[in-house]
Amino acid sequence: AQSVAQPEDQVNVAEGNPLTVKCTYSVSGNPYLFWYVQYPNRGLQFLLKYITGDNLVKGSYGFEAEFNKSQTSFHLKKPSALVSDSALYFCAVRDSNAGNNRKLIWGLGTSLAVNP
Amino acid sequence: EADIYQTPRYLVIGTGKKITLECSQTMGHDKMYWYQQDPGMELHLIHYSYGVNSTEKGDLSSESTVSRIRTEHFPLTLESARPSHTSQYLCASSPRVGWHTEAFFGQGTRLTVV
Numbered sequence: 001a002q003s004v005a006q007p008e009d010q011v012n013v014a015e016g017n018p019l020t021v022k023c024t025y026s027v028s029g030n031p032y033l034f035w036y037v038q039y040p041n042r043g044l045q046f047l048l049k050y051i052t053g054d055n056l057v058k059g060s061y062g063f064e065a066e067f068n069k070s071q072t073s074f075h076l077k078k079p080s081a082l083v084s085d086s087a088l089y090f091c092a093v094r095d096s097n098a099g100n101n102r103k104l105i106w107g108l109g110t111s112l113a114v115n116p
Numbered sequence: 117e118a119d120i121y122q123t124p125r126y127l128v129i130g131t132g133k134k135i136t137l138e139c140s141q142t143m144g145h146d147k148m149y150w151y152q153q154d155p156g157m158e159l160h161l162i163h164y165s166y167g168v169n170s171t172e173k174g175d176l177s178s179e180s181t182v183s184r185i186r187t188e189h190f191p192l193t194l195e196s197a198r199p200s201h202t203s204q205y206l207c208a209s210s211p212r213v214g215w216h217t218e219a220f221f222g223q224g225t226r227l228t229v230v
Contacts, residue, residue: 043221
């Protein structure tokens with residue numbers, strides 16, 4: 001069965017420190033992986049995605065994520081956190097082998113708090 | 117900013133009223149989605165459409181209904197609102213070509229039924 005896990009409900013980091021938001025997945029075929037961010041009272045904004053190719057993907061606002069096939073992970077990272085990065089982060093996966101049932105499977109979200 | 121719009125942004129309405137949440141996109145996307153989300157919580161897919169006259173129920177059972185008469189428009193209707201319908205509703209769209217494309221989200225409608 002397809003699934004996504006974000007093992008941490010909340011991540012706290014100090015401004016200027018590196019941040020990592022974790023995501024692991026399970027699909028039967030090759031994964032299409034996505035990260036979205038949601039600021040308070042807003043919709044979701046796309047950050048980055050992995051489809052194929054280079055395992056390190058760079059996205060918006062200085063974020064990047066590394067696809068690790070052996071660990072089935074797609075952790076979101078940023079070298080230096082900003083207070084404005086505080087938001088809810090969602091990881092999502094789509095199974096490339098799911099035929100017509102290629103719905104996005106969403107993680108439960110991780111709340112990131114960056115402290116000044 | 118994505119060209120997908122939801123109205124109203126906020127709605128407070130009494131129990132038993134009929135409501136329609138509007139969602140429109142100007143990107144020509146074939147796929148459209150409705151998600152329900154309680155504040156700070158996970159997303160639940162309640163309806164989706166892969167094109168005109170195509171609608172399907174999502175993973176979370178919902179008493180709402182949707183229609184897709186035009187590509188750009190995907191309204192969600194509740195015939196009789198109840199307090200249990202209080203939530204945030206997010207509309208999204210994505211292009212038809214390829215399952216690797218990202219979805220674009222509207223700003224959401226926060227519905228409160230009193």
